[in-house]
Amino acid sequence: MNEHLLALSPSLIWKHFKLLCDTPRPSYHEAPLRSHLIDWAQSLGMETYLDPAGNLLIRKSASQGMENRQTVVLQGHLDMVAQKNAETQHDFEKDPIQTQIIDGWVHATGTTLGADNGIGVAAALAVLESTNIPHGPIEALFTIEEETSLRGAMELEEGILKGKILLNLDSEDRGDVYIGCAGGTDINFKKSFSVSSSNIGSAAFKLAVKGLKGGHSGLDIHKGLANANVLLVTLLQQLNDQFQIQLMSFNGGTLRNAIAREATASFIVNDLQVTALMSKLSLLSAELTAQYEVTEKHLQISLDPCDVAAGLNPEDQANLLNALDCSPHGVFRMSAELAGVTETSCNLGVIDLTFKEDHFVFSGCSLVRSLIDSATDALARKVKAAFALIGAEVAIEHGYPGWRPDPKAGLLKHFLEVHKSVMGYSASVKVIHAGLECGIIGSKYQGMEMVSFGPNIRGAHSPTERLEIDSVEDFWRLLVALLVSVPIENE
Structure with missing residues (x-):
């Protein structure tokens, strides 16, 4: 299913996005995907931890020579919104998402695509699997039930994250960086x-x-x-x-x-x-x-x-x-x-x-x-x-709670410098009228600096949801550049 996604570039991120499309994962039904990811991570020698709420944490050691860099948390949610057109026959608990490529965008067929937040999760998985990206210690945090109640973030176990930098991969506009969000x-x-x-x-x-x-x-x-x-x-x-x-x-x-x-x-x-x-x-x-x-x-x-x-x-x-x-x-x-x-x-x-x-x-x-x-x-x-x-x-x-913006944060300054270098233009700093998990996680981990960014996704939460292919490549290049340039610990 969805073999055509494997022909897209960067191949590693699309490989994992295909897995997410092929694996049913509506809210409350993330367990099969989560079990697969635990087995996959352990087969690659990575440490996994499942907190009492059901959130999955995967740790990857630093690349050789990068051990003194700050630990980075890559964060996204495993679940997706289950919406379909009235005439579409689809069981979100059993059926894979059927994708198609139209004019440079990946669409689903009569259902939500799950690019929110599947492409962010795929990017984190690609980083975990990669062997040629220099990076410091990585913590990949995959939460549950974000689309229904934010329960995963709300009940996230305190004290399990070591990182002081969090990259939330759950935004939907190339060229934008979010530093605040609404509560609800x-x-x-x-x-x-x-x-x-x-x-x-x-x-x-x-x-x-x-x-x-x-x-x-x-x-x-x-x-x-x-x-x-x-x-x-x-x-x-x-x-x-x-x-x-x-x-x-x-x-x-x-x-x-x-x-x-x-x-x-x-x-x-x-x-x-x-x-x-x-x-x-x-x-x-x-x-x-x-x-x-x-x-x-x-x-x-x-x-x-x-x-x-x-x-x-x-x-x-x-x-x-x-x-x-x-x-x-x-x-x-x-x-x-x-x-x-x-x-x-x-x-x-x-x-x-x-x-x-x-x-x-x-x-x-x-x-x-x-x-x-x-x-x-x-x-x-x-x-x-x-x-x-x-x-x-x-x-x-x-x-x-909401996520209070801090325009003077060191992470934001670093992000803007890297974005300008990679993309050739300045990122727009924004606050989003949506419930990103950053505010909740930040309330549990005081002092953690966070930014949220992602590729172009349109029509999220509806069967018109689509993901722009070219923007995924830019998203990947930016993410890799941020990991390569992570500051030294206590610098």
Whole structure:
């Protein structure tokens, strides 16, 4: 599988990326890959350590003559986001990612590619396997569950890392170096609803919003992309205002950290109002298409007949739709200090309303991010309030700190010098509106200097994810040059 990747250069990094594509590794299912890497590293004579959380640490001794250099930590995460198009048949726990090369980019076929963070892990593995790169002591740290809860980093065992320099290989723009990131927290909500004693009509339909780009809920939140959950709530509210529809289900989004690409809802309506409802929906669809004609050219809104089933009672339905409608989504505040940088945002990631036995079960999740930890807490409370007002159970959990930028750090200065020498132009120093593991690791290892960089990845967390081949070669050259030039210990 994916043999065409072996023809790409640098061959060693693509060899390992092929392994990652061939080995299923969605979040919570990293164990098979991790076991393989332990066996592989030990066969090459390297030391391995598995911490209680399930993070893997591989140590490689310094090259001859480089023993006095500072220890460098190469860090990435083993898991990948599992997203696919509705029509794609793929089991992320069993099936390899099927890649293809199109116009200089590596794509997957109807699924996420896993370049986030597969290419960073592949680079670290290539360094570990290489025999011709002069380097000091290396510690390769591979964390788990980064894409779902950052549990690996949150529960990383303290005291196992010796290095004071960490190169995080989990960024997505060639020519950029990241020195800070947002913190964040999940807001999970759930509630049970009773079934209405009577249906309001005899016609039932399934309303679907699809064809959206989706994307990373941090990196892409400022781009004006549509969220399928938000659009579907808007449509249901407007239809309910005029026709008093009765919800039977709502299913939208699959991940808290991915902007929802698709959402569907089924509802009952009086059969005498069907023609008028279709006409109204046509007008609403035209308005939304015009609203998103630049950012969402493939937006599709469809209405298809379905079977009549149990419906939500009107009061509960009104409360639920109102809570969803007023729950924050999108950019909340731009940074006052960093031009063009999102400070605080919220993604309404997952909504599920399903009938089970004799009642409805509603659940969902939003993800708040901010460069300022207190702002994360404040916006999370706003989300909580929206659902607490309807009596839902709400939990603010899995919070993680941001990574405070230090523009005067010695590692950053060294990185910029090496980047200019290797690439021929100056790197852009940036802060990312996403949850890199650096902030969490830094809170456990005070004084550790860190930078994050990587090749060009586009469409992360969505089936449009792609990896630019030429940028991988530049990424590799930069990484090698950094390792060759690591300062002497205590210099």
